[in-house]
Amino acid sequence: MSQSMEQIATELRGALGGGEVVGESGSKEPRFELFHAANSICSQKVRAVLAHHGIPYRSCVLNIFEGQTYLPANIRLRLIGCAELGGGLVAGHTGSTSASQGGCDPAVVPTLIDWETGRVLVDSKRICVYVDGIAAGETTLRPQSLQDAIDAEVEFVDNMPNYQMLAGKPPGEDHRPESRRKSNGVGFAMSKVERCDHYLNEFADDADLVRGYSAKRSKELQAAQQLFTPEAMRTAYDKAEAGCSHLEQMLSSGSGWVVGDTMTMADLYWGLELLRMKNMAVESFWTGGAKPAVEAFIQKVESIPAIRSSVIQWPGAMY
Structure with missing residues (x-):
């Protein structure tokens, strides 16, 4: 890769309008720079952890629907992070957003730059753990005595079928937001394949970009072919309801928090998972006495300051 990380970040930042600082950083440039999207649930997780710790960062927002995650500079930046993450690039689509299950996607968000260490971090779970580890202290979201239990819940949520529920037609009546009801998933995934084809043609002589766009193309083609059949969508919704x-x-066996007696990363x-489900109009999973502890929990979640500032009040975060 001929460009340095600094050059790539500068190019991407410029394409996005420069970004703005979130939180108080005084006269200093923040240590962290976050490339993210308002409505990306993975981005929302990272923003919530940063907000919980009151950590300032430079916010550079990509518009998913305008295809900005496919910008060459974003691909290049994420390829640096994917190399550090290890495990190879994505080859297929599992229906979840978990990099540990599907490989590293070079055309998504979030991506965090730690300018103090010069590291580029990808995979929202890894970023959240990294930021929380730096902040540590009494505000930690992963107290050592509960880390295994917290990490198990984080992994559970990370493998929920968010992509299918967002893009695919649900079983039965479609109660999704009006803006999503036209999508059956297949067209959405194929539009990503076509976007990759465009860039593959434009940058046919650039080995790094060809590798990145080819991996993304394979992932979305598999999604179009396998994830949105009626059977696959029924399985996805059953998995989401089983998760609830x-x-x-x-929640019923403890204090009203998922793990332990105070809020953790699991909460x-x-x-955020429940807010996404609520956005997709599947409150029937827990309302009407179906799951009273979950119903009470989501009301509590909506008052958590970190979630309010990073999602509920964040422009464009809710569909």
Whole structure:
């Protein structure tokens, strides 16, 4: 890769209008720079952890629907992060956003730059753990005595079928937001394949970009072919409802928080997952007495300052 990380970040930042600082950083440039999207649930997780710790950062927002995650500079930046992450680039689509399950996607968000260490970090779970580890202290979201239990819940949420529920037609009546009802998933995924084809043609002589766009193309083509059949969508919704049943058990057996007696990263992750489900109009999973602990939990989640500032009040975060 001929360009340095600094040059790539400058190019991407410029294409996005320069970004703005979130939080108080005084006269200093923030240590962290976050490339993210308002409506990306993975971005929302990172923003919530940063907000919880009151960590300032330079916010550079990409518009997913305008295809800005496919900008060459974003691909190049993420390829640096993917190389550090290890495990190879994505080859297919699992229906979840988990990099540990599907590989590193070079055309998504979020991406965090730690300018103090010069590291480029990808995978929202890894970023959240990294930021929380730096902040540490009494505000930690992963107290050492509960880390295994917290990480198990974070991994559980990370593998929920968010992509299918966002893009695909649900079983039965479609109660999704009006803006999403025209999507059956296949057209959405194929539009990403076509975007990759455009860039593959434009940058046919650039080995790095060809590798990145080819990986993304394979992922979205598989999504179009496999993820949005009626059977696959039924399985996805059943998995989401089973996840809510699991959460009901966790909440009913404890203090009203997912793990332990205070808010942890597990609560942020589950809270954002429930907000996404609520956006997709599947409150029937927990309302009407179906799962009273979950229903009470989401009301509590909506008052958490970090979630309010990073999602509920963040422009464009809610569909």
